[in-house]
Amino acid sequence: MAGTESRDRPPAAVDYRSLVSDDRVHGSLYHDPAVFDDEMEAIFTRGWAFVGHESEVPNPGDWVSRRLGREPVLLTRHRSGAVHVVANRCSHRGTALCWAAKGTANRFQCNYHAWTFDLDGTLVAVPYPAGFDRSKDELGLDRPGQVESYRGFVFANLDGSAGPLATHLGEGGTGLIDRLCDLSPTGRIDVSRGWIGHKVSSNWKMWPESDNDGYHLNWVHASMVDATPDTYYNETVLGGETGNQSRAVDWGDGHVELDFRPSYQRALAWLGTTADRVPGYCQALEQARGPERAHRLLWDGPPHALVFPNLFLGEMNLAIIEPVSPTEMVHWHTAVQLEGVDDAFNARLRRQSEAAMGPAAFIVPDDAVTAERIQGALAGARPGWAASGRGWLDVSRGARREQAGPRGERAALVSDETTNRGFWRQYRRVMASRLAPPTGGPTYGGAA
Ligand code: FES
Ligand SMILES: [Fe+2]
Numbered sequence: 001m002a003g004t005e006s007r008d009r010p011p012a013a014v015d016y017r018s019l020v021s022d023d024r025v026h027g028s029l030y031h032d033p034a035v036f037d038d039e040m041e042a043i044f045t046r047g048w049a050f051v052g053h054e055s056e057v058p059n060p061g062d063w064v065s066r067r068l069g070r071e072p073v074l075l076t077r078h079r080s081g082a083v084h085v086v087a088n089r090c091s092h093r094g095t096a097l098c099w100a101a102k103g104t105a106n107r108f109q110c111n112y113h114a115w116t117f118d119l120d121g122t123l124v125a126v127p128y129p130a131g132f133d134r135s136k137d138e139l140g141l142d143r144p145g146q147v148e149s150y151r152g153f154v155f156a157n158l159d160g161s162a163g164p165l166a167t168h169l170g171e172g173g174t175g176l177i178d179r180l181c182d183l184s185p186t187g188r189i190d191v192s193r194g195w196i197g198h199k200v201s202s203n204w205k206m207w208p209e210s211d212n213d214g215y216h217l218n219w220v221h222a223s224m225v226d227a228t229p230d231t232y233y234n235e236t237v238l239g240g241e242t243g244n245q246s247r248a249v250d251w252g253d254g255h256v257e258l259d260f261r262p263s264y265q266r267a268l269a270w271l272g273t274t275a276d277r278v279p280g281y282c283q284a285l286e287q288a289r290g291p292e293r294a295h296r297l298l299w300d301g302p303p304h305a306l307v308f309p310n311l312f313l314g315e316m317n318l319a320i321i322e323p324v325s326p327t328e329m330v331h332w333h334t335a336v337q338l339e340g341v342d343d344a345f346n347a348r349l350r351r352q353s354e355a356a357m358g359p360a361a362f363i364v365p366d367d368a369v370t371a372e373r374i375q376g377a378l379a380g381a382r383p384g385w386a387a388s389g390r391g392w393l394d395v396s397r398g399a400r401r402e403q404a405g406p407r408g409e410r411a412a413l414v415s416d417e418t419t420n421r422g423f424w425r426q427y428r429r430v431m432a433s434r435l436a437p438p439t440g441g442p443t444y445g446g447a448a
Helices: 033-042 165-181 206-210 222-227 279-289 291-300 343-357 364-377 383-388 418-434
Strands: 024-026 049-053 062-068 071-077 083-087 102-104 123-125 146-150 153-157 196-200 247-250 256-259 304-307 311-314 317-325 328-335 392-394 410-413
Touching (some): 033 317, 049 062, 049 071, 083 153, 206 317, 206 328, 410 418
Antiparallel strands (some): 071 083, 196 328, 304 311
16 A cells, blocks of 8 residues: 555564475464564565455445455445545544445545545545645545456455466466356346454464365364255265365465365255256356356356455355454455345345354354364464474375366365465465565555
């Protein structure tokens, strides 16, 4: 963001190459405040992160409040129709402009001295302006150096140094987003029905890991298995390690997936229904995509995947992983709704989301308890322990079973830790390279 400060301590004080290897990671990475500072810089300031979806701000004046690392931002829809990301922080003396999660406004007016900003961050009015020597043009809200969207998913790079979004997403990331959006007859999804946040006393990185961990379901989610023995999880991810055909996939660049497609035994298994019970949806999709492609989509369903670093495509849920501090995070989720289908179909998606992800549901609360237990158990791990072999976490499962796929991905059994390794491989690359001392080229920390 314009005005982002440079680091206030020597770069790369933590040796990430020594704390993350191909098959293990060090426990200190989950609670060391210096590591958290580095992550906010390397991942959430110098890299691309997901902000929100265009469907959340459908009309001019709509805005939603988010955090990009530590930076509070607003995703807005301007009268021109353009979507903007601006700092939720008055450029006069720093007051937060919006306190609610979302709203609609013609302008943002600061409640301290009433400076008024347009939805794109331009400063449009200042009371008693004669006292200021600076031009209003210089005093707009901070804006990320780069904002781009892909199929309605808006990403931002605060300091503007990250290169094109297409490079960050790669074919792996765009392919995952495509597979979700293509399930909509119009090609567009809608995630404007509201978000639920689980505040968890754990480090944020446990969630890219556990959301895409195919090894834990039989145990952490045993109550779900007992209560709902007929869900598609039985076919796709439960049971013995060779009991299904699902795969743990590393698509590269930190984008990882539990790919259930090879396990489905029928169309719409992922929705817990059959084509004859949702004929309107099936017909709409066939009309939009043709019978062959529609059949494939109905069979394959949505991905279960992480788009690095903070977007979880949780089948028909979206989740945002929001770091708060080294030991706190918020796991936000919302139901994916499809455009071009009737509300009864979308209501089914909402009910399914509530049962899986909500506060009284099966999945996230159990994962939250597990994450907090891990966090507590790692509290003593120090970086200095690494050399003596203490405090390491093993992510080696299935490494020797990994195989290269046709699109360059690596894949192994769904219960293998290929997804964890994929996340950590990107983490190590980003942390080691983006925090390296400057070499005399352009310096980070200020966007044009
Ligand atoms: S702090 Fe916003 S107008 Fe003064
Ligand atoms: Fe889980």
